[in-house]
Amino acid sequence: MSFLSHLSSIISISKSLESELDIITKQVNFQKNQSVKEIGNRCNDLYFVEKGLLRGYYFDNGKEITNWFAQENEFATSLYSLVAMKPSPEAIEALEECTLIQLPYSSLQNLYIKFPETERLGRIIMEAYYIKLEERLLNIQFKTAKERYHNFILSKPTLLQRTSLGQIAGYLGITQETLSRIRAEV
């Protein structure tokens, strides 16, 4: 239910849109450590996290790098793969037992046409995600590893408990040894 209430905090959802959403979305469950999407496949779905925690990761020189986390009430997908319709270099994994709302991209396209008011929804969500990404870029580009870590603690305190050191390190763009040392420093 949190999917609908999240959407209706952005635009008002008519009854007919609500039932359409009900038809095209599917609730899916994943267990802890289960793979949601593997590398190389096209990502055809948009996910919304109702419960649990996802991470996106990929490989860089044989090393697994966590690229994002998506927790409750956040969307997750490989946007690049979705929009460009190309294979995704990115995998998605459940870090906890998850309840996700799955929305196939093709259904989303139809939804945009059938319910044009959802375009607004799409735009507003994209704007918000863009701003978040911009903040993250500035953070990585101009802050030291220590500053980034402290920023992470402030902005995503709950993730500290729910993820591993190596995952956070990748997300912050540093090695886990460096992160371990930053932690020890205090």
Add this chain to the structure above:
Amino acid sequence: MSFLSHLSSIISISKSLESELDIITKQVNFQKNQSVKEIGNRCNDLYFVEKGLLRGYYFDNGKEITNWFAQENEFATSLYSLVAMKPSPEAIEALEECTLIQLPYSSLQNLYIKFPETERLGRIIMEAYYIKLEERLLNIQFKTAKERYHNFILSKPTLLQRTSLGQIAGYLGITQETLSRIRAEV
């Protein structure tokens, strides 16, 4: 005219939308090195570059850091300021003589309401910009300074001639001394 043709490459623009766009946009010109927007002001406008080159920059520890470039057929604004309606930490400057299309955010909001098909336009543009930003983040996060520079040469060759060393260095997240050394290396 390139503004309209750029938009119509994304969605079809009806006559009435075209004349509405004509009413709400204004062509503005800036000279080389002229300031388009200063730091601390709210950014109320979206710009489209018809001719010339803009850069966005801000100050980090007293140092001026170029954050983005916008060349012909690209949009430019401080999205954060625009969407959050807060003062922008970012300034915009013309690096060359520029012809811009200026669209006030309030007019854009009305446009979204009056011509709902423009929501689609907004969404698609946001998606494309998001993907670009994502690529840039990955680049900065996991590539060496040298790799980033070579990437820049490949992806934005024309900007090499049109910008200064210091501006490129800031954009790549390195100091200009380092960039100078990378150049010398070859």
Add this chain to the structure above:
DNA sequence: TTCCTTTTTTGACATTTGTCAAATAGTTTG
């Protein structure tokens, strides 16, 4: 051209972060 200003390069050195290897701590499972 010549002076003046700005941009770029170079040098010497400091700092940050990465790499690889090993030790320790923590968790899970039989």
Add this chain to the structure above:
DNA sequence: CAAACTATTTGACAAATGTCAAAAAAGGAA
């Protein structure tokens, strides 16, 4: 509980990049 994993920490050192200062080069203006 013990064995077997897995995650985290630590050490020694290397590599990348930053800092500050000065020199050289390039670009404009008188």
